Amino acid sequence: MTDETPKMSAEEAAGRALVARTSFNKEAVWLPMLAVQHWNAGEMAITDKTFTDCVIEGPAVMAVMNGTVFDSCAMGATTDVKTLLYRPISKEKMAGVIGVGNCRFLRCRFVQVGFTGSDEMLAELETGIQTASGSAS
Amino acid sequence: MTVSRLPINREVRVAQDLSATVFEDLDVNLFDLHIAAHSAAIGVLTGRTFRGCRLQGPAVMLVSAGVQFNDCNFGEPNGVMENLVLRPAGARALGTIPFRDTLFDGCEFYNVGFTGPDEILDVLLAVGKN
Numbered sequence: 001m002t003d004e005t006p007k008m009s010a011e012e013a014a015g016r017a018l019v020a021r022t023s024f025n026k027e028a029v030w031l032p033m034l035a036v037q038h039w040n041a042g043e044m045a046i047t048d049k050t051f052t053d054c055v056i057e058g059p060a061v062m063a064v065m066n067g068t069v070f071d072s073c074a075m076g077a078t079t080d081v082k083t084l085l086y087r088p089i090s091k092e093k094m095a096g097v098i099g100v101g102n103c104r105f106l107r108c109r110f111v112q113v114g115f116t117g118s119d120e121m122l123a124e125l126e127t128g129i130q131t132a133s134g135s136a137s
Numbered sequence: 138m139t140v141s142r143l144p145i146n147r148e149v150r151v152a153q154d155l156s157a158t159v160f161e162d163l164d165v166n167l168f169d170l171h172i173a174a175h176s177a178a179i180g181v182l183t184g185r186t187f188r189g190c191r192l193q194g195p196a197v198m199l200v201s202a203g204v205q206f207n208d209c210n211f212g213e214p215n216g217v218m219e220n221l222v223l224r225p226a227g228a229r230a231l232g233t234i235p236f237r238d239t240l241f242d243g244c245e246f247y248n249v250g251f252t253g254p255d256e257i258l259d260v261l262l263a264v265g266k267n
Contacts, residue, residue: 032168035195058232059171061197061223061250082227086197086252089262093220095212096197096250114197114232116223126226 016041026053031060031113035098045099051108058112060098061086064121067102074109081126086116141208142189142243152190162189167196167249171234183237187244194248197223199230200257203238211264212246218262223252 008016015037029051038046045065076084088094097116115125152163155173165187174182181201213220230252251261 032195059168059197059234060195061232076231078229078231080227080229083225083229083231085226086223086230087226089222089224090217090219093217094223094250095221096194096248097223098195112232114230122226 061114063097064117065101197250199233199235200253
């Protein structure tokens, strides 16, 4: 007789299925929950996904990592782009943020989401970003 | 002489009433707390006391006037506060969870970053350096 293999709960299985998805279309995505599901699956960042026509909801600060692009997105309800941006003090670690790498956001709308990253990334966001009245491309 | 509440070794006790003003020996998801406050049309979490609580992110806390930290573990194992602090580029800070007039006493933070006005961040950055 052998021990039974432990089974995942339905909630855990749903979380793993969410993490395995590579595309999201016309959906509301709660970024903190998506991050927690990734962490529960042992993945410390959200990577290799395409979000099309989605509403990406916070509250959250996204660490924009290599390969992440924003195409025709509304980044937030503000007239001052800088209110969406944060400069990390450490160059090594950032706490409390959600890492997003190699993801494409196409025609998405961000609600209550801030952005951080390298100096180069922030400069690029600052010049390329537009707020809810416009779009970033 | 006061006795430190840290480290918090009790079992997980998830806070059920997120509209409470006093949280004691509970585990609190900051984004759930924010959502609960928002659904009650409260923009800034104010007038709360957290004692002996574990506060969970992922979240960046906007620390504003009247927020006090007493005997807290901010979650940086090597005490490098720079790893926990983000400076806002603008005059406001969207995407954060704002707190005002709140006491954190004997609490532990997990996956939480901190932002706010320069004068508050400078105090946070000095933690552990004196």
